[in-house]
Amino acid sequence: MAHLEYPVLDRGFVRLIDHMGSDLSVVNAARVSFGKRKEVFDDADAKLISYLAEHDHTSPFRHTALTFHVKAPIFVFREWHRHRTQSYNELSARYTPLPDLNYLPELDRLMINAGGSNRQAGTIEASDALTHANALEWLEQTQVIYAMLEQHYQWGLKIGIPKEVARITIPVGRYSRMRASANLRNWLAFLTLRMDPKAQWEIRQFANVLGTFIKQTFPHTWGLFVGDAS
DSSP: OTTEEEEETTTEEEEEEEEEOOHHHHHHHHHGGGTOOOSSOOHHHHHHHHHHHHTTOOGGGGSOEEEEEEEEEHHHHHHHTTOTTSEEEEOOTTTSOOOSOBOOOOHHHHTTTTTSOOGGGTTOOOSSOOOHHHHHHHHHHHHHHHHHHHHHHHHHHHTTOOHHHHGGGOOTTBEEEEEEEEOHHHHHHHHHHHSSTTSOHHHHHHHHHHHHHHHHHSHHHHHHHHTOOO
């Protein structure tokens, strides 16, 4: 399963590059209290893992791990990095120029709040209702701004501006890459928040793909998480 990859947004992806353990690892971590260990996951294990989840015995779920390689816009990473239970290593523009790849939302994404209120915007109100015409104009201007900022960035590198300074005008829509590692319990905590409908749409798309990998790797735990254990 390692190195499977799913596309996300217009130019991003999530790739599972390593994992440790299985549903059986969770129940074996619990059974060590009684000096026991099993080799095959069976119905008794399904009952035990359900008991652990139901009674918030979380430590056995921490004896597992998943590492993902993620390509996402910088503003998505800024939200992601608020989860301090994960370990991160991100591509650094101090050491290597960031590729000229920027997130451009689709028109439907821009129209999500049309005709309603954007609670995240607080007291900011648009002077005109959002229409397809001005949304398309915004997208066109965004592409122009992206191109202008990339030209400025490359010019700074060419004339010898240090990479760590030349990067200051890179927009948060620029794609970056990182590795993120955590144990299963902490990944599920991440998904509880980031798969929620109140989370920003972009990071929800990455969270949904992460969930697909966890479902494949820890199917019974995933069933308990989404309330569909069999």
